[in-house]
Amino acid sequence: MDRRSFTKLLGTAAIAYNSGLKALVRGDRVVVVGAGIIGTTIAYELSKMGAEVTLIDKESPASGASGSSFSWINATYPKKPYSYNLLSQLGIDAYKNLEKEINLNISWSGSLEWFDSIDAQKKLLNEVAILKKYPKFSPFRVITDKKAKFLEPNVNFTSNQNIILSEADGAIDTINAISLMIEKIKQFGGLVLHPCQFQGLNYRNGKLSSVQTSLGELEADQAVFACGIDTDNLLSINSITTPKPGVIVRTTPSEKRLNKIVVGPGVHVHQQLDGRVIFGEQAGAPSSHLERLKDRPKDFPSGLFTKQHVDRILKMATTFINNLDNLEVEKASIGWRPLPRDGKPVIGRLNKVPGVYVAVMHSGVSLAAIVGKLATQEILDGSTNIILQDFRPSRFN
Ligand SMILES: Cc1cc2nc3c(=O)[nH]c(=O)nc-3n(C[C@H](O)[C@H](O)[C@H](O)COP(=O)(O)OP(=O)(O)OC[C@H]3O[C@@H](n4cnc5c(N)ncnc54)[C@H](O)[C@@H]3O)c2cc1C
Structure with missing residues (x-):
């Protein structure tokens, strides 16, 4: 099922797609699975850049760890080694920018x-x-x-x-942040579907063509998995404990x-x-x-x-x-x-599963703003950012 049919099915008004930004990206139909703080921030950044985004959650936004988080934004001593600490420091800076775009409740x-x-x-x-x-x-x-x-x-x-x-350090109202970003995603023309459960990936000529969900098939060039504690089971990987x-x-x-x-x-x-x-x-x-x-x-x-x-x-x-x-x-x-096996975030493409990008981590609230930015860049232009090199899922192969 394409996005138009989905919109009709849900009885929601189709929002004009931002064609100005769309010109910037190709291969840009992205389904983001998981509407916690990580998936929602990535979906927000992607839709801001003009990608055609559908964010889905099997329950509702913020129903996972993000809805029951202490929500302390920090780059303190447990964030080791230096690469992880630096990412957390960049996380604080990135929130300062994000809160200029969206009126986030951060103290x-x-x-x-x-x-x-x-x-x-x-x-x-x-x-x-x-x-x-x-x-x-x-x-x-x-x-x-x-x-x-x-x-x-x-x-x-x-x-x-x-x-x-x-x-x-700061503290954010994560539930409120997710809901504000979802409003923005919709304003940018994105779809947010819940309850909508991921069921499988469909390929044509070795390329991802759609994501199978409990609401039907969603056409996609890429899929992002930010499913917290469910990520490993969905993708048959072994990244968290x-x-x-x-x-x-x-x-x-x-x-x-x-x-x-x-x-x-x-x-x-x-x-x-x-x-x-x-x-x-x-x-x-x-x-x-x-x-x-x-x-x-x-x-x-x-x-x-x-x-x-x-x-x-x-x-x-x-x-x-x-x-x-x-x-x-x-x-x-x-x-x-969600606790990665070596304590460090898991962010990047899955080499063995074409078209799939993964983002799972603890201290995900601290990291969401920077991960949203860097992941979006990698997803849209196919680049690899050196800041993320220590966090690739391939280290668990
Ligand atoms: C008690 C507690 C305190 C914490 N305190 C802090 C803190 O102070 N600072 C900090 O930085 N971090 C903290 N964390 C960690 C932080 O909350 C998490 O790292 C972060 O919320 C993870 O976000 P996420 O979006 O990756 O996952 P989640 O918020 O778990 O979201 C994953 C989403 O995926 C959806 N999903 C799963 N399977 C499917 C499927 N098959 N189809 C569709 N959707 C699916 C789920 O419904 C869920 O909504 C804390 C965590 C806890 C539990």
């Missing part, structure tokens, strides 16, 4: 991070020291508890803590309580520009629970379970944050982290 407040135990704190200081050896790193300072208290008066720091202040769950609690908007992204013992907390407070626990479920959770639920089985988890996380947070009273929980959900 560039910086983050404060510390641990309770002396050992963990020592390890943190050693880890951040490694950043200083890189040719370029995201600015950070080790500050005292007094200075930290001045910056974040409602948080209790104790005097033996050296707190890491990472000034360039067992996904790990994490609980995210999101409140309704309330008065200002926090200035910065607070990465404290056991729990991370930040407050969005719209006043919503977001909590994310540091440790996921113990591995003994993973068998019970093998169907990867996104919600708790009952209101009682939800309440227990919310209470547990708020209790951890109230051990070091003073003013968390009278918060109303909007949503508590379980996110499943």
Whole structure:
């Protein structure tokens, strides 16, 4: 089925295709599978460049990890080696450009991070020291508890803590960002279909000709897979390890309580520009629970379970944050982290599957803006960008 029939089928008004930009690209019918932050950002950049884009999701946009993410944009110490750290730094810069195009809800407040135990704190200081050896790193300072208290008066720091202040970090409302980009994709003439499940690839004379979906066949010159934890199964590749769950609690908007992204013992907390407070626990479920959770639920089985988890996380947070009273929980959900086997993003063409480009990663929220840009360039002009050379899927062959 071609795009026109699809549009009719869905009863949506066809939007005039941007013929001015279209002249810039050829072989440009791209189906993007997965409307999380990665797939949506790639689809946005592609449609901005004049490609004929269809973005599909088997459930709905932001129904995967992106809808249950802590959404901290950073280039801090876990981003190793240097190539990955640099990509993350470029990620911060790319968001600064993206937010000029789209009114994204990003709070560039910086983050404060510390641990309770002396050992963990020592390890943190050693880890951040490694950043200083890189040719370029995201600015950070080790500050005292007094200075930290001045910056974040409602948080209790104790005097033996050296707190890491990472000034360039931000926090984004990822769900809102996805929805804003989807609006733009539609304005550029793209189609966004959901629920629409990927079912297979069709080839003519060795070239990709269409993508088979639960809504029918979509003509395509190229297909992008940004399906998070489902990517490996769909493409029969072996790039990620067992996904790990994490609980995210999101409140309704309330008065200002926090200035910065607070990465404290056991729990991370930040407050969005719209006043919503977001909590994310540091440790996921113990591995003994993973068998019970093998169907990867996104919600708790009952209101009682939800309440227990919310209470547990708020209790951890109230051990070091003073003013968390009278918060109303909007949503508590379980996110499943797509974890590449070697920790580094997986971005690029699949050599053995013509016409297919893959993008799967953790810290995908931090990386979405830069990956959207670089992947689009590679998809449209067939080039290979040296910045992405360490992240090719072929390393798992
Ligand atoms: C608890 C938690 C906290 C996190 N905190 C941070 C953080 O602070 N900072 C950060 O940078 N990163 C963080 N991450 C990681 C980040 O959220 C993910 O890396 C990112 O959201 C991945 O985005 P994605 O678009 O690749 O995948 P997803 O958001 O999972 O999207 C994949 C989409 O593909 C769709 N799909 C799957 N199969 C099919 C199919 N057959 N057909 C059609 N569609 C399909 C799914 O429905 C889904 O919507 C966190 C993750 C979790 C779980």
